[in-house]
Amino acid sequence: MLLRRMLFMIIGVVIVVGALAYYQYKNISAQIAQFSLPPPAITVAAVKAEQRAWQSRLPAIGTLKAFQGVDLTVEVGGTVQELMFQSGQQVELGQPLVQLDSAVEQASLATAVADLGLAQVEFGRGRNLVTRQAISKSEFDRLAAEQQKANASVAQLRATLAKKRILAPFSGTIGIRQVDVGAFVATGTPIATLQDLSTLFVDFYLPEQAIPQLALGQQVRIAVAAYPNQVFEGQINAVNPKVENSTRTLQVRAKLANPERKLLPGMFANLQVLLPGDAQHVVVPETTLTYTLYGNSVYVVAEKKDEQGQPQKDDKGQPYLIAERRFVETGEHRDGWVVILKGLQAGEQVISAGQLKLDTGAHVALVDDPAQAATLNGPTSAD
Known part of the structure; x- marks a missing residue:
């Protein structure tokens, strides 16, 4: 009886162990099959x-410059008597801009003109007398020198008076004024900037290896940060005849029209020089x-x-x-x-x-x- 019970227990254990072994075998087989599958795409x-x-291009960066641009200053000191422009105004060539006080120079000019008149009269009288040998040749020479001296004094004072009035050296846009009426300005004091914005230059540098690919009139495309979606067209206007020793680069200048006055001098420009041919x-x-x-x-x-x-x-x-x-x-x-x-x-x-x-x-x-x-x-x- 005991032997039979032990036999049943052994058979039950074997069955349980076999079932577990079979389950583990199936599990491992499934895992092996899963790993053996090709990976998904x-x-x-x-x-x-x-x-x-494809048209080749030479990229570069440059700076915009005015076709003509100056900072207006005074050559002689004085007090500002009149300002004849508004900040940001369009001015024409020769238009008066600033008038300095010139009362002292006007008085000096009047004196010089009077001295000139006297010198001319004495010179004319001396010329008549020297022909009759009534005065010496040296006295006549002195009278001629006095007349020339008086003429020079008048011309000098008129030139000084002209410098008391500042005229526009070219047509363009004048900037913000830096002085006011009644202010005393010394020699070299800036009045305002004057820029001709109708045409601009862009100066940029290219490596010396690009020299054979450059030519006057070559097309250039220019982009600035202020107008990121707009490209401006220009042409190479000048090529510097010297390579910079320190950088081994060549300075190039392009010219572009600016009819809408969108571009301003001093702007940073990204540009591309278009090379001929489409390969x-x-x-x-x-x-x-x-x-x-x-x-x-x-x-x-x-x-x-x-x-x-x-x-x-x-x-x-x-x-x-x-x-x-x-x-x-x-x-x-x-x-x-x-x-x-x-x-x-x-x-x-x-x-x-x-x-x-x-x-x-x-x-x-x-x-x-x-x-x-x-x-x-x-x-x-x-x-």
Whole structure:
């Protein structure tokens, strides 16, 4: 009886242990099967590399300058008697702007004119007398010198009086006045700035390697921070005949019209010198590039092939797509696009979003990227 009970207990334990072992076996088998499944495809966005007509440009930064611009100052000291302009006013060439007190100079001029009249009378009388030898030649020479001296005194005082009145040296826009009526101004005191804004210059520097690519009349595109969505056109007006020793750069000046007076001297300008000719280049969005210390690369979408070189299919019967990392040589960057000089052909699909999740040979699935669609509708080759 006891033996039979022990036998049943042993059989029960064996059954329980077997059931547990079977459950554990099934669990482990399921886990092994799960890990043995191929990883799901990584969703990425891709665009096609395009071949476009690409006009090369030389980028630079510069400063706007007025076609003509001066800070008006006084050459002789005096008290401001009259201001004949308003701040910000448009003035014309030769228009009176400032009148200084000139009462003392007017009185001195009157005295000098009287002295000149006397000297002219004495000179005329002496000329008649010297012909009759009534006076000596030396006395006549003294009278001639006195007349010349009186003439010089009158001319000097008239020049001083002219400096008491400041005239506009050219047409333009006058700035905020720095003096008031009744103020005493010394020599060199600034009155206001006068700028001709109808035409502007932009001065910029280019490396000496760019010298063979420059020519007078070359087109320049200019952008300023005040008008971020507007481009201003200009032409190269002058090239400095000397390279700076310290920087090995060449100063270049471009000229541009400013009919609406939007641009002001002193503005910081980003500009591009347009080079002649439109070469065909393969271009891709900048978002497709991966930058590393050992080179720039892109991920190209390719079809996985079997040992016989035939394209493989996924479980849905679609081509099995993988990502291939390819190192490329890049060129000029502009407006979100970059030129690919080597390593990529036009028409190849390049991954533009999701690169951080990828490695060479990773299984990928393509999805639409709205942000990339906006990029594709960006600048054309004519820009």
